[in-house]
Every structure is written in C-alpha cells, then in structure tokens.
Amino acid sequence: DAGVTQSPTHLIKTRGQQVTLRCSPKSGHDTVSWYQQALGQGPQFIFQYYEEEERQRGNFPDRFSGHQFPNYSSELNVNALLLGDSALYLCASTIAPNMNTGELFFGEGSRLTVL
Amino acid sequence: GESVGLHLPTLSVQEGDNSIINCAYSNSASDYFIWYKQESGKGPQFIIDIRSNMDKRQGQRVTVLLNKTVKHLSLQIAATQPGDSAVYFCAETPSSGNTPLVFGKGTRLSVIA
Numbered sequence: 617d618a619g620v621t622q623s624p625t626h627l628i629k630t631r632g633q634q635v636t637l638r639c640s641p642k643s644g645h646d647t648v649s650w651y652q653q654a655l656g657q658g659p660q661f662i663f664q665y666y667e668e669e670e671r672q673r674g675n676f677p678d679r680f681s682g683h684q685f686p687n688y689s690s691e692l693n694v695n696a697l698l699l700g701d702s703a704l705y706l707c708a709s710t711i712a713p714n715m716n717t718g719e720l721f722f723g724e725g726s727r728l729t730v731l
Numbered sequence: 732g733e734s735v736g737l738h739l740p741t742l743s744v745q746e747g748d749n750s751i752i753n754c755a756y757s758n759s760a761s762d763y764f765i766w767y768k769q770e771s772g773k774g775p776q777f778i779i780d781i782r783s784n785m786d787k788r789q790g791q792r793v794t795v796l797l798n799k800t801v802k803h804l805s806l807q808i809a810a811t812q813p814g815d816s817a818v819y820f821c822a823e824t825p826s827s828g829n830t831p832l833v834f835g836k837g838t839r840l841s842v843i844a
Contacts, residue, residue, distance in 0.1 A: 659775065721777075
C-alpha cells in the first residue's frame with residue numbers, strides 16, 4: 617500500500633519563476649492538505665482540497681494556488697517565487713471527515729530552494 | 732539525509748533513559764492535540780494524540796500528558812533508543828469545525844549511544 621508520494625523531491629528555482637509540486641495521496645484517501653515547513657520551524661498550513669475544491673486556506677498570498685484532480689492527486693503552484701519561499705513543502709492526506717485529526721499521513725516533502 | 736531544522740531546542744538523552752519533550756500551546760479553544768515525529772529527510776509521522784477530556788494517554792513506550800490549566804503538553808518516551816532521534820512536534824486544533832492543525836516549532840531529540 618503506497619503512502620503519500622510527492623514529486624519532485626528537490627528542485628532549485630530563481631526568483632520570479634513559477635513552480636509546480638505534485639502529490640498523490642495514500643490509497644483510499646480523498647483529502648489533501650499542503651504545508652510549508654521553513655528550516656527550523658514546524659509545518660504551516662497552506663490549504664486543503666476535498667472534492668476538487670479548496671476547502672480551507674491558511675495565511676498565504678494568492679501566489680500560492682492549488683488543484684485537486686478526480687483521482688484525488690493534487691498540485692501546489694507558486695508564482696513569482698521569492699527567496700522566502702525556500703522551504704520543504706509537505707503534502708498530507710486523509711479521509712474526510714478526518715481532516716484535522718491524527719489520521720493525517722504526510723509525504724516526505726519537496727525541498728524547494730529559491731536563488 | 733536532510734536537516735529539518737538547525738536552530739531547534741535540543742534534548743540530548745542517554746540511550747535507555749527516559750525522555751521528556753515539552754510543548755506549550757496558545758489557543759484556549761484547542762481541545763485536540765497530537766505529537767508527531769519527523770526524522771531527517773522524511774515527513775512528520777503520527778505518534779500519539781489526546782483529547783482535552785483526558786489528562787494522560789499511553790501508547791507503546793510513549794505517554795502524553797496534558798495540563799489544560801497551564802496549556803502545557805508533554806511527550807514522555809520510555810527507554811529511549813537511537814531510532815528515537817528525530818525532531819518532535821506538537822500540534823493542536825479545536826476539534827469542532829474544520830480547523831487545520833497548528834504545529835509548534837519542534838524539539839530535536841538526540842540519543843547518545
């Protein structure tokens with residue numbers, strides 16, 4: 617049973633560029649959340665997708681957008697990259713309605729470096 | 732592997748000793764708490780959770796204690812092993828409604844063999 621898978625694992629971009637990160641949820645899960653984890657910090661909630669719609673959003677600018685596909689996989693897009701966007705981006709999946717319980721399963725993350 | 736954090740509070744424990752990791756939470760409305768373990772290069776992994784109607788909950792080698800009066804949470808690891816070396820995060824949320832988990836900054840546990 618595959619867990620949460622994310623791609624790419626590492627990538628380097630320059631300021632102003634755009635990036636797309638991808639996530640496949642754990643088998644049987646239909647809800648995907650994205651978190652940003654800066655170095656030395658805990659994960660911060662970006663947004664959550666369920667039934668192909670953004671259901672909740674954290675305190676992140678509109679440069680951060682996402683999408684969920686019919687197969688429950690998800691993408692995180694960040695436009696006009698800033699140096700401060702450098703972080704580990706984590707995807708977590710669960711089964712609704714367990715959106716905010718310990719039944720969150722995290723992927724290993726995509727490490728984004730912005731130069 | 733990747734480093735999760737370079738400037739985290741660090742706890743160094745001798746192998747076989749017990750570890751206690753502390754966490755202060757801020758939201759009085761939070762009534763559901765979770766401890767996660769994050770090893771280098773990996774995503775957070777669920778360890779144990781507790782709801783506010785309990786003061787203590789035990790798992791395998793781990794115990795979580797909740798003091799709602801002072802908004803304090805602790806994770807106790809018995810007979811700490813080298814494999815317990817990781818960064819530990821507490822997370823909180825009000826369980827009513829659909830409110831995302833809020834994570835603390837984490838504590839790095841280093842086990843000395």
